[in-house]
Amino acid sequence: MKGIIIRGINNIYNVEAENQIFECRIKGKLLNDVNDEYNPLAVGDFVEFDKTNEVEGQIIQRLERKNSFRRWNMKGKCNQTVVANMDLIVCVASCGSPPFRPRFIDRVIASCENVEILIVLNKSDIKLQGWELERYNLFKELGYETLLVSAKEKTNLNLLIEKIENKVVAFVGQSGVGKSTIINEILGTSQRTSYVSEKYDRGRHTTNYSILLRKDNLTIIDTPGVREIMVPHRSPVEIADSFPEFVLNKDKCAFNMCTHTSEPDCEIIKMVENGEINSDRYESYLRMIDSLLLQGPKWKGSSNSTSKARYKMPNKKLK
Ligand SMILES: Nc1nc2c(ncn2[C@@H]2O[C@H](COP(=O)(O)OP(=O)(O)O)[C@@H](O)[C@H]2O)c(=O)[nH]1
Numbered sequence: 369m370k371g372i373i374i375r376g377i378n379n380i381y382n383v384e385a386e387n388q389i390f391e392c393r394i395k396g397k398l399l400n401d402v403n404d405e406y407n408p409l410a411v412g413d414f415v416e417f418d419k420t421n422e423v424e425g426q427i428i429q430r431l432e433r434k435n436s437f438r439r440w441n442m443k444g445k446c447n448q449t450v451v452a453n454m455d456l457i458v459c460v461a462s463c464g465s466p467p468f469r470p471r472f473i474d475r476v477i478a479s480c481e482n483v484e485i486l487i488v489l490n491k492s493d494i495k496l497q498g499w500e501l502e503r504y505n506l507f508k509e510l511g512y513e514t515l516l517v518s519a520k521e522k523t524n525l526n527l528l529i530e531k532i533e534n535k536v537v538a539f540v541g542q543s544g545v546g547k548s549t550i551i552n553e554i555l556g557t558s559q560r561t562s563y564v565s566e567k568y569d570r571g572r573h574t575t576n577y578s579i580l581l582r583k584d585n586l587t588i589i590d591t592p593g594v595r596e597i598m599v600p601h602r603s604p605v606e607i608a609d610s611f612p613e614f615v616l617n618k619d620k621c622a623f624n625m626c627t628h629t630s631e632p633d634c635e636i637i638k639m640v641e642n643g644e645i646n647s648d649r650y651e652s653y654l655r656m657i658d659s660l661l662l663q664g665p666k667w668k669g670s671s672n673s674t675s676k677a678r679y680k681m682p683n684k685k686l687k
């Protein structure tokens with residue numbers, strides 16, 4: 369039988385097939401051809417499984433992925449797929465509590481492989497001001513779709529629904545930004561919410577596994593809140609390509625595969641220096657490149673780098 373993984377906890381996967389949910393395990397210890405990741409299966413994966421009884425099964429194979437959202441797993445020192453096969457990533461951020469963190473959004477964008485992205489800024493009842501507002505507006509100028517909502521005051525949730533109808537969408541973002549609250553509002557579910565203060569309770573999350581939820585023509589995957597996100601193991605050039613303002617100007621760099629870090633005659637560095645490219649975006653990029661170094665030598669032009677998928681440019685044209 370074929371089905372889709374809607375939840376996975378401790379190697380037990382809930383697989384939806386023929387309007388029914390089967391509790392499945394992987395047949396044997398390993399899944400064929402899948403061994404270079406922290407987890408062989410993620411929510412959104414299509415699998416083939418054998419029914420062992422009316423409600424249980426054994427997973428034999430993971431079917432080909434059309435895309436994925438991955439991050440670097442520090443503990444496992446390898447890439448981890450958070451969600452597979454979505455039509456849209458909804459990156460949720462908040463105006464405050466926790467503070468607006470644009471560099472987190474930059475990293476989410478760089479972790480998407482072949483997926484479109486919608487940036488949702490929640491908690492619009494708290495006002496975004498000054499440089500934070502400018503930095504948020506920059507995403508729009510760069511061509512990203514953005515939407516300001518408040519789950520608490522139910523502002524613009526109808527617009528959000530319009531943008532995600534008839535799609536499989538994954539909500540990702542820092543813990544506490546309001547992912548589960550938004551999802552509960554629009555699906556009428558009752559996922560656990562509330563933000564455990566990072567200061568007092570590091571590492572505890574209210575949502576600690578991904579889950580696919582449906583209602584009518586809405587399909588939403590809620591993902592665990594994370595404090596930090598590290599970009600998956602990719603080449604620096606691929607990460608640079610997740611910055612539209614770099615892509616647009618990189619032809620003028622002296623080097624073909626310029627990483628815009630220390631190469632001579634780099635157009636991007638020049639543009640940062642003369643203020644044509646936002647310096648915080650560039651700093652954010654450099655931090656990602658630094659984090660690749662911490663991941664070890666494997667990424668350096670490595671031939672076993674499996675990621676061939678290209679970053680998807682925003683739809684709108686840059687000014
Ligand atoms: N002020 C305000 N608080 C919100 C809003 N949406 C959610 N919250 C609160 O933010 C906290 C974290 O929400 P939660 O949905 O658990 O965040 P998640 O970790 O991203 O799933 C909860 O205490 C919510 O009540 C909003 O629009 N405005």
Ligand SMILES: [Mg+2]
Pocket residue numbers: 547548549560561574575593
């Ligand atoms: Mg949550």
Ligand SMILES: [Zn+2]
Pocket residue numbers: 618621622626627628629631633634635636637
């Ligand atoms: Zn360059």
